[in-house]
Amino acid sequence: MSDFSCAQCGTCCRQSGFVYLTAGEAATIAGALIEDIYEFNRKYCDLLDRQKLVLKKHPDETCVFLKETKCEIYSVRPQQCRDFPIKWKTERSAEYCAGPKKSN
Numbered sequence: 854m855s856d857f858s859c860a861q862c863g864t865c866c867r868q869s870g871f872v873y874l875t876a877g878e879a880a881t882i883a884g885a886l887i888e889d890i891y892e893f894n895r896k897y898c899d900l901l902d903r904q905k906l907v908l909k910k911h912p913d914e915t916c917v918f919l920k921e922t923k924c925e926i927y928s929v930r931p932q933q934c935r936d937f938p939i940k941w942k943t944e945r946s947a948e949y950c951a952g953p954k955k956s957n
C-alpha cells in the first residue's frame with residue numbers, strides 16, 4: 854500500500870466535503886504562512902457546527918489552498934490530506950484518483 858504515487862493532479866482538492874484540521878495543524882500552517890493564528894483562522898478556516906475547524910472552500914468546492922493543480926501548503930498540509938487515498942477514500946475517489954498501485 855506504500856507504493857502509491859500521487860500524480861499531483863489536484864482533483865481530490867476539488868471535491869465536495871471538508872478538510873478538517875486540528876488546532877495544532879492550524880498553528881503549523883499559520884506559522885508556515887507567517888500569519889497570526891487568529892488572522893489565519895479568519896482568512897482560511899470555517900467552523901462547522903461551531904466546533905470543527907475546516908479549511909475554507911471556493912464556491913466551486915475547490916480548497917482555498919489549491920492553485921492550478923498544486924497545494925500551496927503542501928509541506929504542512931493537514932493529516933487528512935496526507936492520508937488520502939491510502940488510509941481513507943470515498944466511494945467516488947476511484948473514479949478520479951488512480952489510488953494505490955504497484956510500482957514498476
Ligand code: SF4
Nearest residue numbers: 859860862863865950
Ligand atoms: S486525486 Fe489522487 S493522484 Fe490526484 S492529487 Fe489527489 S491523491 Fe494525487
Ligand code: SF4
Nearest residue numbers: 866916918919924934
Ligand atoms: S490543503 Fe492542499 S492537499 Fe489539502 S485539500 Fe487543500 S490544496 Fe489539497
